[in-house]
Amino acid sequence: MFEFTADEIDAIRLSLWVASIGIAASLPFGMFVAYALARWRFPGKIFLDALVHMPLVLPPVVTGYILLILFGRRGPIGVWLEQTFGIVFSFRWTGAALAAAVMGFPLMVRAIRLSLESTDRRLEDASRTLGANGLTTFFLVTLPLALPGIIAGLVLAFAKALGEFGATITFVSNIPGETRTLPAAIYTFTQVPGGDAGAFRLAAVAMVIALGALVISEVLARKTAARIEG
């Protein structure tokens, strides 16, 4: 029953890879946007906030379609990225990673923003009067204090990215070994006669990964909280 075929192993590995790369690559952006939303006042802030949350409320197919228009082979950003950096998204695993990142982004930003908003600004003031500039204060005081929230944001975004289906399949299709992630593989199995066993195995894997991610995040969050509080 639990003997995986090569295609299934491929889908599992690809999913973990795509979600990891997507989330890791979006973390710096997520930190920056969360910091801007938590700490800065600027015109258009409410629109940035809304834009970041869009993938949460839009049908994933629409998000995938927008990605296709912007980042596809003939999309304005897609063309620019290919000419400047040689990065191609369409029908590649990189596109799946981008879709995963975009779909996980709102959850990541939300968790990091909340934890930045709840860190004690007065400690940052204390740091600055002791000789630390803004950047040093961020790394020595703000970041460690916000760490539990950052971890929570990462895990949530990772779980969301792992389950991403609609945007991915719209943007980069369902190519075995390239863009066929776990959900796409499960979907494919359900569409063919005799695919039940495969679908069941992959569904079990998805559940184990999701459960594992939640347990790990909880343990990490408790450990960091304990470390911070002493």
Added chain:
Amino acid sequence: MFEVSIQAPLGEFNLDASFRSESMVTALSGPSGSGKSSIVAAIGGLVKPKRGKIAVNGHTLFDSDARLAVPPHKRGMRIVFQESRLFPHFTVAQNLMFGRWLAGKKRDAQFDEVVALLGIEPLLSRRPRKLSGGERQRVAIGRALLADPQALLLDEPLASLDAARKEEIIPYLTRLVLSAKIPVLYVSHANDEIERLAQTVVKIDGGRVTEIKKH
């Protein structure tokens, strides 16, 4: 030592305070909400006055006419806050070393000296959360002293402590103030023991200086 002349909005009224003190130890005293903490924050660079001038020890830190505002981390104004503001994710020793570490210094004789002066040796490996209010304030004073201060600003360091804790910390503060080699600004809202050690007392009320006494 302290030369302050600033205007800034402050709650329902305006802070408009000017004073000058050539004493090593200056006390700033007045009721709660009179603007004392705002003056400390302005000297430390944490808030920017609307206009005016601040100089400490002959160094101009802020001058609105000259469009000068030295950033807080370059002022060397070490503040001991009422609520100590120790970093919860660092041990006592790491808190004490914060400023020294930023200045590229190691644990040295001065570190041991300050630790001994404040009697905080047994606390070094503990976290701030595990300390009593009085212990926290002693560590906060040590942290400020060890960060090579140009001046020490004590913003009501006793206000959040009960009577017993005050008694615990007053001998340390007295020793510190009496041996001050750098300008000290001591802020309090009660006419307390430490204030009486100051050579100059600046009284403040409603955001204005009402009296300057020299001993």
